[in-house]
Amino acid sequence: MFKDTQTSTATAVRPKDSLGCLSSQLHKDLELDTGEFKFLRKCTRDDKTSAIDMPGSDRGFLIGVSLKVGHRRRIFSGHRWTAHDFDTGSVYIRDFAEDYRAELQGGFDFLLVELSRAFITNTCYERSGTNTPGLSSVAGRKDPILAHLAQVLALTLDSQSEASPLFVEQLGVTIGTHLLDRYGNAPSQSNQKNRRLSGLHEARAKDMLLAKAQENVSIEEIANACNLSRSYFIRAFRETTDRTPHQWLLERRIDRARDLLKHSDSSLSEIAVACGFSDQSHFTRTFSQMVGTPPGSWRRQVRR
Structure with missing residues (x-):
């Protein structure tokens, strides 16, 4: 049986969250x-x-x-x-x-x-x-x-x-x-032929991703610019580029970081901000995972 969540005097109800949990x-x-x-x-x-x-x-x-x-x-x-x-x-x-x-x-x-x-x-x-x-x-x-x-x-x-x-x-x-x-209760059409972005939509999507690389870019905004739904756009972008939008943008950020590491004297924290990472530690972790070595070590190796 359910337990009464009220006090015996009914003077108060214990607060619950939006899902009904205490x-x-x-x-x-x-x-x-x-x-x-x-x-x-x-x-x-x-x-x-x-x-x-x-x-x-x-x-x-x-x-x-x-x-x-x-x-x-x-x-x-x-x-x-x-x-x-x-x-x-x-x-x-x-x-x-x-x-x-x-x-x-x-x-x-x-x-x-x-x-x-x-x-x-x-x-x-x-x-x-x-x-x-x-x-x-x-x-x-x-x-x-x-x-x-x-x-x-x-x-x-x-x-x-x-x-x-x-x-x-x-x-x-x-x-x-x-x-x-x-x-789902409705029949799926996920076995349809793979869908790809048109050349125009691919260029538009990539331009918008790069233009907003340092901001909170929204897939909905990009999908709307291509007159597509979010789910359709993500599948079509992945089919076209072999990357999700997030993966593609992350690779471009790392490419930009490598260029700055090689050709500038900017600090790691400055490069992190310039490439759209939240802070230096976030940049270092992501760079290390994708490149295989920390950015400081990579810079020293390419400048020898």
């Missing part, structure tokens, strides 16, 4: 909102049992990916309930349009993605020609792809100051596309 029980509560996508990390302090009771709304869909083992929840529907155990990498999908009542047993650590109904509708129409979107409700099912993406998102939430908006947008589109492929 805020006082959350050890970690992180959020990154991009509009059509919202990424969250919810981790409890202990193994206390708690309840969620939320009426339906038009918020869209919620996808939860468990980052640890040991959580169990009972989901109620009318006078019946079903129990689901969560292992690392287990997922659940919740349609906010439906009333949701559940009893949460044991501690949990979830990476959550909230997708707007507009995003699901637009992506569904683009892929299948239907504007009646939907995702199957699942709970406790293993999904290795979402488990991998959740680990990436967890690191992104922990280092939001270094998170590229371009990269975050691409993650949201990738997750939404995977969800429709695997759990």
Whole structure:
């Protein structure tokens, strides 16, 4: 049975977050909102049992990916309930349009993605020609792809100051596309012929990416300039260049950094800022990963 969250005198109600969890029980509560996508990390302090009771709304869909083992929840529907155990990498999908009542047993650590109904509708129409979107409700099912993406998102939430908006947008589109492929109620047309950008659209996209290399460039803005949806644009850009927009731009930033390291006396911190990195440490990590050696060492080698 559900526990009463009110005091015996009904003088106060313990505060809950936007997903119906008791805020006082959350050890970690992180959020990154991009509009059509919202990424969250919810981790409890202990193994206390708690309840969620939320009426339906038009918020869209919620996808939860468990980052640890040991959580169990009972989901109620009318006078019946079903129990689901969560292992690392287990997922659940919740349609906010439906009333949701559940009893949460044991501690949990979830990476959550909230997708707007507009995003699901637009992506569904683009892929299948239907504007009646939907995702199957699942709970406790293993999904290795979402488990991998959740680990990436967890690191992104922990280092939001270094998170590229371009990269975050691409993650949201990738997750939404995977969800429709695997759990969508409409037929997929993902087996259609691969689509490529026209020469004009490729040049326009690259020019916009480079022009905004030091700003918070938006895929939506670039896709709109090409009269394409975000998900279509990302797939077409990758098919055309063998890179996602984020990967392509990151390579151009590193190319610019190498040129400055070789031909200027600018400090590493100055080069980091000039190439659009959040700080010197972010620049050093990225350069080392992509080039195979730290920028300071690379500069000394090429100047011998």
